[in-house]
Amino acid sequence: MLKLYGCKGCGSAVVEAMLRMAQVPYDYVEALQWQPAFKRIPELERLNPLGQVPVLVLDDGSVMTESSAILLWLAEKTPGLAPTDPATRAQFLRWMSFVPASVYSVFAFRDFPERWVEGEEAQKAFREKLTQRLRDMWTTMESQLHPAPYVLGSSMSVLDLYLAMVSRWSPGRQWILAHCPKLGAAVTLTEQHPVVARTWKENFGT
Ligand SMILES: N[C@@H](CCC(=O)N[C@@H](CS)C(=O)NCC(=O)O)C(=O)O
Structure with missing residues (x-):
């Protein structure tokens, strides 16, 4: 199962919307906290040394960062959500x-x-x-x-x-x-x- 590391209101929001549109099941991990103080879970830094979300861990354990790449990758699997002409x-x-x-x-x-x-x-x-x-x-x-x-x-x-x-x-x-x-x-x-x-x-x- 795909695993999405995100935080509320962050760039992971659009990945969640896209996963739901594509009807792809996923687990979600809240990986960043902004308030009262900014902090990350240690696992996030291990997956992405920049410590940023979104991070998507694929079924084979490989890691995807970069919201646009993740969205384009999901769009390839979701007919109708990317123009073809x-x-x-x-x-x-x-x-x-x-x-x-x-x-x-x-x-x-x-x-x-x-x-x-x-x-x-x-x-x-x-x-x-x-x-x-x-x-x-x-x-x-x-x-x-x-x-x-x-x-x-x-x-x-x-x-x-x-x-x-x-x-x-x-x-x-x-x-x-x-x-x-x-x-x-x-x-x-x-x-x-x-x-x-x-x-x-x-x-x-x-
Ligand atoms: N290039 C990345 C940028 C990701 C990014 O800046 N994420 C923000 C949250 S919306 C973040 O994790 N900020 C924490 C930090 O930079 O330390 C992408 O497009 O996914």
């Missing part, structure tokens, strides 16, 4: 790389400014710059994507799930709805899917 597939791969490389990666800095910058004031300023960077990423996606009604057309893909998850993080859903109305509508629609609604409720509370 060549033009849409090119855009699908483009944005399936943009989300982790340009959006998600910012959180490695924004979530832990003390790892990178000395002093409270400098950390605050650093965090604000990274929030602005996230706004720029969303504005870029809004200008390049034309949801109809899902991000890549009439059917929902794993890219919709991925965007719906990162839309729950900074700069925040209210900002996205106000400044990126097309993507705001697409992620709102995606969240109406019963699997997404259930998984988000468990992860984000709503």
Whole structure:
């Protein structure tokens, strides 16, 4: 059985949604704690020396990290959740790389400014710059994507799930709805899917 190491509200949320969509059974291990103090279970560091989630341990014991790779791997086994026509597939791969490389990666800095910058004031300023960077990423996606009604057309893909998850993080859903109305509508629609609604409720509370 697959084993997912995650934490509530983290990048593991989209992997859980995808596993459920694919009807793949899995065990879940809560591997990170953010409050009251940040800590990891030792097993997580053994599996992923960076100590990050999500980590998926496959049936043969091999380890997968990297949310986008895990999602693409699961999409290969789930008919209908990744576009197959060549033009849409090119855009699908483009944005399936943009989300982790340009959006998600910012959180490695924004979530832990003390790892990178000395002093409270400098950390605050650093965090604000990274929030602005996230706004720029969303504005870029809004200008390049034309949801109809899902991000890549009439059917929902794993890219919709991925965007719906990162839309729950900074700069925040209210900002996205106000400044990126097309993507705001697409992620709102995606969240109406019963699997997404259930998984988000468990992860984000709503
Ligand atoms: N490149 C990784 C990033 C994973 C990541 O940053 N995970 C966060 C939680 S959402 C984490 O584990 N942060 C803890 C840390 O970096 O120490 C992916 O796409 O899966």
